[in-house]
Amino acid sequence: MSAAWQDTALAIGGRTFRSRLIVGTGKYRDHATMVGAHAASGAEVVTVAVRRVDLDRTKEEGLLYHLDPKRYFLLANTAGCYTADDAVRYARLAREAGFNEFIKLEVIGDQQTLLPEVEELLKATRTLVADGFQVLAYTNEDLVTALKLQDAGAAAVMPLASPIGSGLGLLNPFAIRTIKSRLTVPVIVDAGVGTASDACVTMEQGVDGILMNTAIAEARDPVAMAHAMRLAVEAGRAAYVAGRMPRREVAVPSSPAKGMLG
Amino acid sequence: MPLIRLRPRARCCYLSSMPPEVIRLIVNGESREVPSGASLLQLLERFDLDPRLVVVELNRQIVRRPALAGTRVRDGDQVELVHFVGGG
Numbered sequence: 001m002s003a004a005w006q007d008t009a010l011a012i013g014g015r016t017f018r019s020r021l022i023v024g025t026g027k028y029r030d031h032a033t034m035v036g037a038h039a040a041s042g043a044e045v046v047t048v049a050v051r052r053v054d055l056d057r058t059k060e061e062g063l064l065y066h067l068d069p070k071r072y073f074l075l076a077n078t079a080g081c082y083t084a085d086d087a088v089r090y091a092r093l094a095r096e097a098g099f100n101e102f103i104k105l106e107v108i109g110d111q112q113t114l115l116p117e118v119e120e121l122l123k124a125t126r127t128l129v130a131d132g133f134q135v136l137a138y139t140n141e142d143l144v145t146a147l148k149l150q151d152a153g154a155a156a157v158m159p160l161a162s163p164i165g166s167g168l169g170l171l172n173p174f175a176i177r178t179i180k181s182r183l184t185v186p187v188i189v190d191a192g193v194g195t196a197s198d199a200c201v202t203m204e205q206g207v208d209g210i211l212m213n214t215a216i217a218e219a220r221d222p223v224a225m226a227h228a229m230r231l232a233v234e235a236g237r238a239a240y241v242a243g244r245m246p247r248r249e250v251a252v253p254s255s256p257a258k259g260m261l262g
Numbered sequence: 263m264p265l266i267r268l269r270p271r272a273r274c275c276y277l278s279s280m281p282p283e284v285i286r287l288i289v290n291g292e293s294r295e296v297p298s299g300a301s302l303l304q305l306l307e308r309f310d311l312d313p314r315l316v317v318v319e320l321n322r323q324i325v326r327r328p329a330l331a332g333t334r335v336r337d338g339d340q341v342e343l344v345h346f347v348g349g350g
Contacts, residue, residue: 062345
């Protein structure tokens with residue numbers, strides 16, 4: 001990053017991060033590709049899921065053999081949970097397995113769209129906040145829900161750009177801008193980014209960061225895409241802070257109208 | 263794979279004061295036999311699991327690492343062994 005531009009840190013739940021890009025660990029074809037993509041992304045926070053150990057495995061290495069907890073801040077999720085009770089159970093297991101009290105809270109309400117179950121999400125947020133968790137709540141792009149999550153004590157609110165794993169990009173920039181303008185806690189857009197331009201446009205809305213997994217892991221070259229995403233997030237952020245020119249419906253010449261030859 | 267699974271003799275009741283040699287647990291949803299008196303730490307060793315990388319839930323209560331060696335499993339216990347996997 002050049003000296004001409006120095007961003008502020010991203011502060012969530014009492015911790016600060018330099019990178020505004022959070023990346024996942026799912027769907028990679030192998031561990032080496034994942035490790036390369038993480039390094040290329042510049043991310044400091046990586047997400048992980050909690051699942052049963054396969055008891056019949058043939059001494060396969062676990063994820064933590066490939067993730068240096070000194071280098072990366074592990075953000076566990078509650079992916080796959082459909083009730084507040086399940087999400088709270090997974091969060092507590094994650095806290096025990098992990099190294100921190102942060103949880104990416106997902107409570108899903110519909111299998112086909114993976115859209116959130118808002119009532120259960122709020123219930124789980126309240127329970128986990130009371131239990132000392134820093135809750136980063138995955139939600140839809142609805143302002144009222146976002147405000148309720150903030151009131152419930154969420155450390156960050158994470159509206160989707162489009163459905164998880166869809167790669168459809170930012171479908172409702174207006175809603176994301178509205179949420180960002182009304183909340184005081186960080187807004188991290190989680191899910192739906194498909195390629196670098198999506199990430200850039202998302203950051204240009206003024207949000208504090210982006211969380212993505214599939215866009216990198218399912219790219220033909222995940223390491224190159226991770227690099228592209230890093231640049232896109234930085235470019236979008238810088239453009240937002242710089243403040244774009246106004247949109248006009250007419251052309252305005254860039255060269256002087258005065259001094260033309262007679 | 264044995265065609266006939268014999269029940270362990272010690273489960274018979276003619277010596278009711280004698281503890282059974284093996285007990286049955288539900289581990290990650292599957293029925294498993296372990297020696298009677300086994301601790302949770304021994305259960306992890308049996309599955310070749312590193313206790314630093316696995317979290318143990320016994321009958322829906324998390325058992326923290328320092329307590330694994332001193333916690334014995336009992337017949338019918340439900341055990342969940344979980345760890346971190348890739349996710350978004």
